[in-house]
Amino acid sequence: MLKLFGVLIAFAALLGGVNNVALAHGEKKGSNAPVVKEQTDWGVAGDAANVIRTVDVSMGDDMQFQPGxxxxxxxxxIRFRVKNTGKLLHEFVIGTQAENAKHAELMLKFPGMEHDEPYMTHVDPGKTGEIVWTFNKAGEFEFACLIAGHFQAGMVGSITVAAK
Structure with a gap:
């Protein structure tokens, strides 16, 4: 009986961990938390004072980004100013092809998951989101909408970072 109780506690902890993963990203909208400057394979959160240029990107219910x-x-x-021209919630997530594909699979399992990372923004219909990002690594990267079904419908764009 004690062994069964231990198994049940372990199972409950596992379920609790899964729920924490689904909620770990938190609510970004209106967040006043400082931006975490963690180095990724595709760069690091940038400082607004260092912005070289602003790139306007639109995304819509046709599951396309403009420009792509x-x-x-x-x-x-770069300051990305991302406008949602559709009637559905969309997001703009910068990453590697592998990271975005992995995260998109997680979003299929937990479709209500929200994000709070400096390389991603949820954008409500008719609204505009913003990301400031420093591309300190050369390579081929992408931006995508990882909301369940959107990535799978081809809502992906490419970023080429040319070496100095």
Whole structure:
């Protein structure tokens, strides 16, 4: 009986951990938390004071980004101003192809999951979100909407970061 109780506690902890994963991203809208500057394979959160240029991106219910391809230079800090022209919630997430695909699979399992990372923003219909990002690594990266079904429908764009 004690062994069964231990198994039940372990199972409950596992379920609690799964729920924590689904909620771990938190609510970004209106968050006053400081931006965490954690190095990723695709760059690091940028400082608004260092923005070189602003890139306007629109996204809509046709599951497309405009523009769908971006080019930046290694070392550039870019302000992405992302407008949702649709009637559905969309998001803009910068990452590697592998990271975005992995996260999109997680979003299929936990469709209500929200994000609070400096390389992603949820954007309500008719609203605009913003990301300031420093591309300190050269390579091929992407931006995508990872909301369940959107990524799978092809809502992905590319970012080429040219080496200095």
């Amino acid at each position: 391809k971006l080019e930046v230079k290694q070392g550039e800090t």
